[in-house]
Structures are given as C-alpha cells and as structure tokens.
Amino acid sequence: MGKILAVTIILIAILSAVPIVMHTWVAPADVSVHGHLIDEQMAETMAEAGIAFLAGQILLGLFIWKFSDVKPGARIKNFPGGAMGLVIGAFLLVGTEVLALGVFGVKAWSEVYFQPPAANAMPIQVQAGQFAFYFRYPGPDGKFGPIHPELINEGTQNLFGLDQDHDPASKDDIVTAEMAIPVNHEVHLLMHTKDLGHSFYVPALRVQQDFVPGLDVTLHFTATKVGKYEIVCTQLCGLGHYNMKAYLDVMSQGDFDSWLKQQAANQ
C-alpha cells in the first residue's frame, strides 16, 4: 500500500510539471519595454520553485517507498544534528532561495516602480468604478481639472465629476471609455478608484496594478507594438466584476492624434 502511494506522489509531481516544462500555456506576446524583465523573473521563479517542488515530492516518495514497511513504533534514524539541525538547515535553504529571488527581482521591480517616468511621458488618468474603467486626457493645456466627487453623475455621463463651467483646466479635458496610446511613447498612468479596490491588468503589457481606495497610484510603461489589447479588473469587486474591462488601443502617433481629436469633438 505504501509503495503505491509513493509511486502516485511521484507521478502526480512529474505530470503536473510537464505542461510547465513543455510551455503548453504561454502568456500573450509581450508588447512592452519592461515586459522581458518580468518574463525572465517569472521564468526564474518558476524554475527555482519547480525544482524545489519536484525534489521535495520525489524525496517524499522515496522515503515512503523505503520506510513504509517499518513496523509501527520502530525507530528509523535521526537527522544528523537532531531537530534543531533540521530546522536551521531548512531555514537556510528556504531563506537563501527567497532572498535570491528578491535580489534578482529588484531589477524588474525598480524598472517599473523606482524609476520616475520620463519628462515627456504622456499623462493619462484612469478611474476605476463598479464596473468600468474610464480615462481622462488633459487636453491641449496639459492640465487635469479638479475632481468634484459630488458632481459625479452617470446619468449625464459626468464620470469624473468635472465642473467645466467653473474650472478652466477642465474645459478641454477629454474623457473616454477606451484607452488609446501612441506606440513607443511612454505613458504615465495616474490611477484612482471611485468606490472600492480594483485592479488594472493588461497581460500583453505585463502590467498589473491595484487601485486602492483613497490613494493616487501611478504607473508608467511604454507599448512597443500597435494593436488592440484587453484591460481587465483582477480584484473581485462585485457582481459585475467579470464584465469590468476596457480596451487598450496602441496606435501610431498619427492615428493617435486623429483619434484624440475625434474624442475631443465628442465631448
């Protein structure tokens, strides 16, 4: 009986590693400047954790195979150094692994979070709310008008609570339901949520950032390939969560300029 369990454990471990080693399920092609760093980090983490997982499971299987026939109560062997040695050994092994991942991961992390956006990065505001994303471009004056939460009204589509009669900076602001950006131009995303926690996830961009109620979160990235990509919410935010999405349209600079002009005319 013990031997069957040992074989089963080893088989499950190996079979579950097959699709990962064979790259059966791959992420969508990366279309961002920083994305390869994230991908490399993910691959390293997967390799390190995968090897540790396989080694652990196979070892477990081997021990069961070897000692399953031992009579109850019989003493097998002590780990050299006793329990204390075992704990210190495990602590060092796991600690080194976690530390190594962190040290190697800093580069990817800092690229996204520690470096400020370039001075010419294009600011776009994104507002999350149950269950849609809306985007705001500052218009020709380059300034976002102030937000008055009490003026937010979905019925009149004043989604950001702008007072265009009194705030001059709001007059030329452009509010859209789709996020268009020029290709190969850095974007500085200013994120806030209207209600509760949401997340901004663009798999193709390797960008995933939570919205935190009460906080203005920022993010910057550069898209490198023209195309239409999905933006989805990845924080369970209510009944309509499954339908909370928008589209990211990466365009050539010329297409983007005419798109923005069209949107400005629609305000």
Added chain:
Amino acid sequence: MKSLYKSAAILAVLVVVALGLLSTGVHVNAAAEGRVTGTIKLDGTAPHMRPIDMSKDPTCAKQHPTPARLENVVVGPSGGLANVVVYISQGLPASAAAVVPSKPIVWDQKGCMYQPHVAGMDVGQQLQVVNSDPTTHNIHPLPQMGGGNIGWNKSQPQGSPPFKTSWKSEEVAIPVKCNIHPWMHGYMVVVKGPYGVSDSSGSFTLDNVPPGTYTLTAWHETYGTQTQKVTVAAGKPATVSFTFKAK
C-alpha cells in the same frame, strides 16, 4: 373525507376572491370617461447631448453606426419636449386612483440603451423587463431609501426571457441604471391613476379621467416639475400645455 372538505373550502375562497376581482373590474370601466391631452414645449435651445462611448462592449457599439447620444433632454423638430411624465397629483377620487391598467409596461434594453428612456407606470401595473441585446445587462432601479419601494438588482443574460415585476408605491422618479454599461440610465415614474408620457413631438394623453377638477404635474428629469389646474368635463377632452425653460 376530511381532505374533500378542505379542498371544497379552498375552492369556495378562490371563487369569492375571483368574484371580488371581477366586481372591481366592472367598477373601473364605469369611471373611464374624460381625457386630457396636450403638448410640452421647451423654451430656448436644448443643451448639447454628448455621444456615448460604448467601446467597453463591442456588441453595443456595433449596433450604432453613428454613436447614440445621451437622452437627458430630447427635443423634437417642432420644439416638443419628450420624456415628460404628466400625472394627476391632486383631486383624483380614490376609486379612479385605484384603477390599474391591465396592459403591461415594457422596459426594453436595446442597443445598450433603455427603451423607453422614461416610462410612466401605475402602482401595481405589470412591468416587463426585456433584454433584446446580444449581451448581458443588469437592471438596477434605485428607489428612495425608506420609501415604499424596495430596490433590486438583477442580471439578464442575452436570450433570457423577460421578467415581470411591479412597484408597490408612488415614486417620482426611480432612477434605473445598468452596472455593466454605465451610460445606461433611465427613469421609472410610478404614480396612481391616469398618466401620460410625452413623445418626441411633445404630445401626451391621459385617458380614463373622470370629470372633475385636478392638479396636473409634469415631471422632467432635467427641468424638474410644473403643475397646472385642469377641469375635465364628461365626453370632452381637456387640453393643457406646459412650457419648460431651458437653463
């Protein structure tokens, strides 16, 4: 034997209830006599109605070759103001107020817009919510908290059958929204007794108004309410017109 008595008793109760309902029905028809018609105009220029960006749901956007616009103020070519609900706010005898039209109100979701944008309905009148779109909607009316009506929020996937409901008490007006498509917005105006909703030429009709003197109220989502006195004589339609001033 005992169960036989029981079913006989239940049957008897049902017959009495049915007869009771029938007799109110007869009473209802007797009250239906006069009628109020009229037009509603907007004085001034209507505000600009923004086109709606439906890119979030391509199945919605596809249905509008030219983008749909907001419907907060809809003015017809002749200056008539649409989506105004006219109802009797004072003077209606209780018997006439108790009349509930048997025809259901259909609240359709088509092209990811509410059709109609504003619906009038009687307390207790059947409301049928229909989804004609190839996408999921959720219908979320928001009645006043603590009032006689209780809000609800229901999903209606594409192809699902209409669902039937009604409102328990008067309320002018209950905003309705769709949480999946934030541009979808409309109003249900729940009143007692006859009501009319103006069309794009601004005309409205209140049927089955018994003779008498009443206060009429006209409600518009952007321009608020106006009231007017009207006297209805038997067999002679009374005419009333309202003019709202553009802000």
